[in-house]
Amino acid sequence: MSTKEFTLDDLKRILRDSAGADEAVDLDGDILDAGFEELGYESLALLETGGRIEREFDITLDDDVLVSAPTPRTLIAAVNNLLGTDVAV
Numbered sequence: 001m002s003t004k005e006f007t008l009d010d011l012k013r014i015l016r017d018s019a020g021a022d023e024a025v026d027l028d029g030d031i032l033d034a035g036f037e038e039l040g041y042e043s044l045a046l047l048e049t050g051g052r053i054e055r056e057f058d059i060t061l062d063d064d065v066l067v068s069a070p071t072p073r074t075l076i077a078a079v080n081n082l083l084g085t086d087v088a089v
Contacts, residue, residue: 006057006079008032011049011072014056015041018048032073039072053079 012027031039036046046066054061059082069075 004057004083005085006053006076006083008072008076010056011053011076014049014052015039015045018045018052032076033071035070036072043067057083059083 008031012031015027027039036042041049043066050061050066053059057079059079061079061082065078066075069078
């Protein structure tokens with residue numbers, strides 16, 4: 001099993017770097033179960049985010065992963081599943 005883990009901090013950093021952050025959204029708040037659209041991230045921003053995750057963590061995300069992961073919690077779990085880490089988010 002891999003020791004590499006994808007965390008909420010990783011996701012927030014990548015979201016900010018790749019798609020920016022809406023000033024009305026506090027990514028430092030409790031966002032694990034907030035919808036990406038609610039956070040101001042549309043499908044194009046999520047595709048860019050997915051590409052950054054793939055490059056940084058050397059994995060391949062199915063396009064369905066981004067569509068079927070409506071919240072940060074589900075995306076983090078999906079990425080960690082691909083990394084082979086068993087992490088409760």
